[in-house]
Amino acid sequence: MIFELKPKRDTLIENMRKKAMNELKKFWGIRWEKNIPRIIVWKTRKDINNFKQQQTKDWFIGEANGRNVFLLDRKNFDKESCHKYSNEKYYKLIKHELSHLFFEILSGGKETPYWLNEGITLYSADQINQFPPINGFSNFLTYHSNSGGDIYFKESGFAVELLIKNFGKRKILKLIKSLSTINSEKEFKQTFKKIYGFNLNYKEMNKLLKKCRK
Numbered sequence: 001m002i003f004e005l006k007p008k009r010d011t012l013i014e015n016m017r018k019k020a021m022n023e024l025k026k027f028w029g030i031r032w033e034k035n036i037p038r039i040i041v042w043k044t045r046k047d048i049n050n051f052k053q054q055q056t057k058d059w060f061i062g063e064a065n066g067r068n069v070f071l072l073d074r075k076n077f078d079k080e081s082c083h084k085y086s087n088e089k090y091y092k093l094i095k096h097e098l099s100h101l102f103f104e105i106l107s108g109g110k111e112t113p114y115w116l117n118e119g120i121t122l123y124s125a126d127q128i129n130q131f132p133p134i135n136g137f138s139n140f141l142t143y144h145s146n147s148g149g150d151i152y153f154k155e156s157g158f159a160v161e162l163l164i165k166n167f168g169k170r171k172i173l174k175l176i177k178s179l180s181t182i183n184s185e186k187e188f189k190q191t192f193k194k195i196y197g198f199n200l201n202y203k204e205m206n207k208l209l210k211k212c213r214k
């Protein structure tokens, strides 16, 4: 399929992108001054489906790769998705998608583990509190190389938040940076242990969660 692009003026989105980029450059410790990300707007659900060559779910509103961020038009947000539009929500969406691009750079192009990828993008875009707080971890680790469904969003953000609150940002960035040479879930868990000093499993994560709630 062939698509036609034309430039669009939207000061609101332009300013959102600028603000998000400045905040993300600090968060990720990456200077990104040249060839900065483009934003490409999908007008309708039909546009999204054509672009993706598949029927997409009504919650699907954006994606990112390379230096491109794709988003559903803010003006059709309510009509073409199950989400409710607000400037704040749209800003966080832009920041989330841009953050995926920073992840891609730091990880040397690796997308997995998906829970870590989604978790840190949710965290860096201040989107974690949009989910109900959890009492324990029981499923995020199933989303290593499996990204199906939207359920994994719910725990992954809290897992990343917990790691950052307890051990700082430096360790998690180190973990993401090491992904470029990691080729399996087993290798990932070994690297995790080397960096954090404990095994990555629900038992350890829940222990940490309980400790922090006291």
Ligand SMILES: [Zn+2]
Binding pocket: 096, 100, 118, 121
């Ligand atoms: Zn995402």
